[in-house]
Amino acid sequence: MTTAVVVAAGLGVAPRAQAQSSVTMWGTLDLGISYISNIGGHSVWRMDNVDLPNLLGFSGSEDLGNGTHAIFRLVTQFGVNGNILALPNNGSESGTGLFAENAWVGLDNERYGKLTLGRQYDFMMDTLYSDVGADAARYGGGYYQYRDGPFGNLAIPGSPPGDGSYRFDHMGADTALDNVVKYTSPLIDGLRFGGMYAFGGTAGDFRENSADSFGLSYSFKPFAVGVAYTDIRYATLLGDSVRNIGVGASYNTPKLLLTALFTNTLNTLNGAMVNAVEVGALYFVVPSFSTSLAYTYMWGNAVVDHNHANQLDAVFKYHLSKRTAVYVQAVYQITNSGANALINGTFGSSSGNTQFIGRIGMQTTF
Template sequence: MKKSLIALAVLAASGAAMAQSSVTLYGVADVGIAHEDNGSATTTRMDAGNLNGNRWGLKGSEDLGGGLKAIFTLEAGFSLDTGAQADAASFFNRQSFVGVSSNFGTVKLGRQMNPVYATASTWDSFGDALAGDSSRLFSYNGSRTNNMVSYNYSANGFYGELQYGLGEVAGNNSITGDNSAGRTAAMFVGYKTGPFDVVLTHQNIHNNPYTTATKMTLLGGNYNFGVVKLFAAYAQEKTLGVGAKDQKDAHIGLTAPVGTAGTVELSYLNKKDDLVSNANAHQVAIGYVHNLSKRTALYTSYAQLTNDANASYKTAVYAADGKTQIGGWGKDDKLFNIGVRHSF
């Protein structure tokens, strides 16, 4: 009798401990057909990750008591059309971090999303996806940062995150000062209430070798009127010294529901180059997403990007080294795609 009671107590304790931790396997499978004409060549191909990037991942948490939790995420990207790993040099190339969360915020360490990419769905009507993807003209400066320490907090509609990415350049790795090559300091802060959501982001990247820094600031948001949701954003990117750059990006767009399962997306993007004459560009786009279920959707989109004489966004032709541009000035790029996405 005593042994039975002890066994039941052990099982109960084991069950309670298991209930305090959880691990979730999740992912996205997305592929479609794309037709693109960039003025130099016309291509019909199978493209993966049009609506959402293909991935599989593991995420979990453990309740440590007193409102404290341990958390982790390991997320790997892949190309659904070929089955290949998205990044041959990095298996968990999308996100890989561990951290702790409490009522006072969340601290994470590892590879994480940078502020422009992390907040794209707030200010981009295409949500960084399909042919209208704002990154076709906006300067994201990558999507994720390695070796990042972040602190995130949200309350009463306010939300924000501070980020610091260690440069880890040998012999040039101080946390502060001019010799902090490769390091990234970034943040975003926002406010969401009812139909209104606005966010401000800033990113400061010390290039490697550190002869200059790239700074980007973006203000954007959306307002949901019910029958239509309006989006807008304005960004400025500056690099001084070697590789000088001074560009301004603007976006305006909308989404509108079609019945209970569909959404129409429209956008206009504009890039203005203040250092190079006749090097501006703009893009118009339209898309449609139809949800067959909570996890499966069909989609299609079309975008036309137009360059000034000295710009070549999405139209450049490069030599075998992949770096030297040998053609593509002043051409337009037209992109159409159609496909299916399933999440699990």
């Protein structure tokens, strides 16, 4: 993802053994122009970042001996166009400000695993997105590929006003949780597992705003599979929670990547449930040119009026170098009659049951 830049010497500190310690600075930048066919009955042209989040990160490791390292990670998300912080906080007043994307410190032992403390992703992201690579948003559609649709009654805290429930399956680059204690095992013959607990920090109610999550993955190249579970007890749900379950798989070769993902989201307060199935493919026609295609079907229960949505996403990308690429993207969503289409990242429902996005953009990593 990044090109390592060791900057420990520039931090004004003198490590005891500089050769055994490092700080790496990295980042991603994406900007383009999107045409959105219908938001509230009107088309719109917009300059934004959606294929990659704009991130600036610092990762560090210090060798403590006996296979143990002290580690940390600080990541902030920002908007290139207008140079502002871009920090959706998923309904919590916490997690805003600098390095709200990720901010944690911990210990990593090559034999016993990793224990980390701070603001971190849960295992819907760690297992299904990172370890298995099962989400087409990772290699193709970006923000537009994350699941959204006419499921407003799902009532996810922090969703923008309107018909949708923003990124309801808790998979996305801005879904980190506060006050997390997380354990992640080392890779053991292709198997990795982990668990975490997020403290709510509410006086008089230990459970309020708390969360727990678990993940399990197994890789047997070129295949990988994983399962994950996350339960978040938002204060606004009065003791109830939003529960996510996911299963994912991938097949990965140098020229072809195939992925499949299933997620189930339940609001235990009102009983609203939405399922999503996604299949995707990435193919390198030549080393400098790739194309990806993803199809997603989302459907809900009676609480969300049995609404459903079909979405197609196609990306054609020309790689100018290992770091930099230009791309063209098209996204189309169609819902059942009477429901308003809503593609994630548009932040506005269509006035009808279809919505289309055409986009041209450029991205780079460092």
